[in-house]
């Protein structure tokens with residue numbers, strides 16, 4: 001039930017895509033199929049991460065007959081957490097927030113868009129759009145940085161406050177949260193062709209890019225340097241952002257702006273691919289230096305499965321662009 005359970009099989013699928021090595025596909029399928037029972041899980045909002053990064057990649061690269069139905073069931077389970085009154089999918093059931101929605105939840109909408117196109121029904125598309133719109137309205141500050149957690153009233157649905165859980169403070173910009181926003185709104189534009197989302201994806205990207213340190217890899221929270229000069233970086237946020245910016249760059253008509261986003265993504269990938277961030281033979285991973293949950297002391301300055309997943313995804317995307325293919329091999 002952990003939100004990260006899809007990333008190991010997902011990384012195996014992406015590595016298979018990059019290498020054609022059948023042993024990787026076998027490993028990917030083995031760990032994908034272990035998630036089968038999760039299609040009926042309704043205990044949190046993470047079904048998109050879990051199932052689309054595993055079954056979604058499997059369906060794309062080496063499908064099995066049950067994959068599609070498992071993904072449709074997963075999207076139904078995810079939507080059981082949608083409240084029409086609030087206009088959002090509820091993220092968590094723990095904690096003392098009345099109706100918490102975290103920015104990470106934008107990522108789970110990709111599963112709904114896919115399912116709406118593949119037999120799950122139009123309502124899944126409508127829920128995904130409503131969630132993206134409500135989040136856009138309330139979860140961002142005037143400078144387009146986001147709150148990690150937006151708290152709503154369970155009964156009448158009004159926005160109560162923006163707070164943090166994994167960031168430095170309620171007012172700070174938690175690096176991975178902003179990365180989820182960049183990726184999330186780019187993906188919602190891809191699925192809807194609604195230019196409001198494209199414009200928003202650019203705005204949330206611009207604040208992130210304008211505040212990056214020199215080596216393009218953010219501190220775990222953009223405000224962390226206020227705390228001390230030795231705060232850890234978060235390579236996972238950089239990998240997620242690089243993958244998203246490669247896609248975003250393909251939706252922008254103005255060629256200077258498109259190159260700007262693409263070049264930023266390439267720079268990030270170059271730094272992530274340099275000895276400073278490569279695990280190579282130091283750890284059983286691709287990347288070093290990510291932060292999972294600083295406030296709880298979990299995975300601080302560590303290698304993490306989702307940093308590797310989005311790094312591989314970004315490399316696949318860059319390869320496709322260099323080969324003059326569409327950035328995504330869409331499902």
Ligand code: GLY
Pocket residue numbers: 003104166176292
């Ligand atoms: N979705 C949880 C995290 O980004 O840490």
